[in-house]
Amino acid sequence: MKLRPDQLSAHLKQLHLQQCAPVYIISGDEPLQVSECCDQIRLKARQQGFTERHVYHIDKTFDWGEVLEAANTLSLFAEKQIIELRMPGKPGDAGRKVFKEYIDHPSPDNLLLIITDRLDNATQKEKWFKALEHEGVFIPIWPIEAYKLPEWIAQRLKQDGFSATRDALSLIAERVEGNLLAASQELEKLKLLAKDQRINEETVQSAISDNARYDVFQLTDAALTGNVKLCVRILGVLKGEGIEPPVVLWALVREIRLLSYMSRLKSKGMSTDAVIEQSAKVMGFAPFILKKRRPILEKTIQRHSEKHFRDMLQMTGTIDRSIKGLDRNNPWDELLTLTLFLAGMPPVTAQI
Template sequence: MRLRPDQLKQNLSKTLLPIYIVSGDETLLVQECCDDIRLSCRRQGFSREVLHVETGFDWNELLASAAAMSLFAERQLIELRMPTGKPGDAGGKALTEYAANASPDNVLLIICNKLESASTRTKWYKNIEAAGASVQCWPIEMAQLPRWINNRLSRLGLNASSEAIQMLAERVEGNLLAAAQEIEKLRLYTDGDTIDADTITAAVADNARYDVFGLVDRALEGNVSSCLKNLQGLKAEGTEPPYCYGH
């Protein structure tokens, strides 16, 4: 099955699948999804083993780990860190074999960087999805960021005005880790009152990340204020803005 990051926690509360593959280039979301899986396994008495897929990795290690019993627990979490998401022929066969014989005594957690679409169409990946779940962590776009911030504030018991949420989103755009850190700071900074724009101004640094492609997107949207903000950010970071030459 396929799960969104925001669906994972609820799914884990119902059942623990034998295999998860968590991928993406949004580091915070990948980390938090993996932490949720680790926590669920730990609560159910799983031990943990970590395998790193590097050049020369022996895929028999994975199958051997799956067959072995921990000295301290019969159930174990096998964490397979495979940044490239490309196991090669030997790895693809090993993962396919593992998926076909997944044991309820083990949970395999595969962690990858952003996967190419071709990787998600491979036999091994489809078998992993069929036996367990895939969780792809996409970056949070600016349009969705205020909602993400509001949900995170709510989980911490914090309330904020729409103006404050929008201001915070603008200050952390493109930098989700900074967003999480600033929200944690706000929890310490506030005394239970609704967070307003003045609080954001006083407590939150400008952590937005800017790029030329974002500038082009804002220009195509006709968003003049965001264009100017992006240009100022690029200038502060020492990046030359793009130039258009007429004919």
């Protein structure tokens, strides 16, 4: 069975007379929706007696036998168990065999929750995947398109008894630029400022102008201007305020991809005006925003080689794995290294 994220709640509510599906597959690159879908499933499972939970991070060295061992072993103190697999891509031959064995010998005491990156159509047609989907529920998660974001924000507010004007919704959507985790955190701040549970444009503008705390946009600007001390300070404040690492990584990735693309265009001899127009069109930025930021963008491109930008993008992949628990590195340490690299302090392993 395939469900959209917004259909999951209704599906789970219908399970008051029956048990959760034996398998749930959450696939996508949008952290907030992935996290919230998983939370809903875990909560329903706990209500149905799945009191034990085993979490496995799949990598090339993973012993898939641990999954079957867990499936066939239940602790003396647990009624049922959730077996949670965090899998970055395809399972490989060993994983496929384990999934087949799991499906061939189902147990009502086990719930298999698979969390994976976005799966392409070819993967979804493979036998191992079709077998899992047939036995359970597949929830593919896609980024919300820009024109649908104000509606998503409005629905989010409505769930908590709040409303917002059309202008306020547009301004919030413009500020978060498609990052739902950033949008969720922004809404929590705006709710505290709202009068009579309604958010208008003035509320949003006030939150932006009067907020003395740092945000991820100030972090990227500090990095682009090469202000190392300010980068360290802002990153420390963001961590202390509980900002999630995926939000910080999103802001840095967005900036580095833009700079990398602009650098390639500049190397082809295009004028700065032409580079800005082309980059805005291809990378999804408003042209007037890039024109306003032209001085610091040019300064950063002059400070780095194209190879530097490629190295930074490779680093973002490593940080993403750390955030997902697939590596043991500290995501905040890695975010600091990346930020300082962008600010002009390459790590010792980077070649000039």
